Amino acid sequence: MKRLFLLALIVGLFALAASGQGLKIGATMENFSLPDTNGAVQTLDSLKGEKGALIVFLSAQCPVVKGYHDRINEIAAAYKSKGINFIGINSNATEDLAWVKSNIAEYGYQFPVLIDKNNVFADKLNAQSTPEVFYVDASRKLVYHGAIDNDRGGDNVTQPYLKTAFEESLSGKAVSQPNTHAIGCTIKRANQ
């Protein structure tokens, strides 16, 4: 019994450590289910395009997301026709459904935004900030994680990280810079 308990403890600790690390490049994302803003449950498989999906963590109150929303819409429109569908995720405990809905209308998102109550999905991916993106290919394999580009303001973009990842992946190449970081807002978790 003691051994069994110890084994369970070790497995639990490993699971905890793994969950803290999030999803690594090359790992397969699970076919998650989350409700959209109308309460209808959506899955990754039902929303992803022929060439995959771009999961973007959003926020209604984050000024960085505000600065990016035009670029997000522009990239979403450009790559939807190439088979990559955008899926927005709102994991912020500080933003209620009404606020999220009005923000979607204000920013003009043309893709579904799913509600991640109690940040369960953000915890699984170890998503920390907004806007933070995860690009999975058609087989749900993570090929890019991080920032949209290297300029919050949008006037001096010299490294369009996400577009580059899309183009490389769509042309069958390995993504040259699969992990990037950018200054953003902390996801306001329910347990903080």
Place this chain on the structure above:
Amino acid sequence: MRRFFASTFVFLFVTLLVAGVSAQGAKKGAVRPKAAISIGPKVTQIDLEGLRGLLKPKGKPLVINFWATWCDPCREEFPQLVKLDAAYKGKIDFATVSFDDLVDIRTTVPKFLRQMKAQMPAYLLITPDENAAIELISKDWEGNLPLTMIFNADGSVAYMHKGAIAYSAVTAEVDKLLAQPSAGK
């Protein structure tokens, strides 16, 4: 006649004296708007190399807070940081690094620091490669603000907190470091 000249001379002298004083006053007045432009503590612009130097402790435990004026939790936690700085003055080195835009270096950032009565050295990081800056700060940081880090005197990371700090958690870490025999030497 002599009296007339004498009184005229005195009158002119006094008039010139008064005019001189008021001119000086006007000069002083002209300086005032300049003083009004300085709306808070000095904020020093740094680049990637400056950041690299800042991350190296100089014999004492080092606390660095990364923040921006547009970040709600950053602003909310700032009074705790000011309190921390006052409580440990002389025992630790403490600096703040803002990720605001360069245009804010003489306006929004010092204005906020003045409101907070912040005395710790304040820096504003400007780099075309924030990805490199974030990786330099920590491999375990995605870039979400605020971030508070405590470095041992030898430069190793003793504590790192993403999001707004809990004052007692940070002081516990600082106290732990200061209790070490090598702290502050």
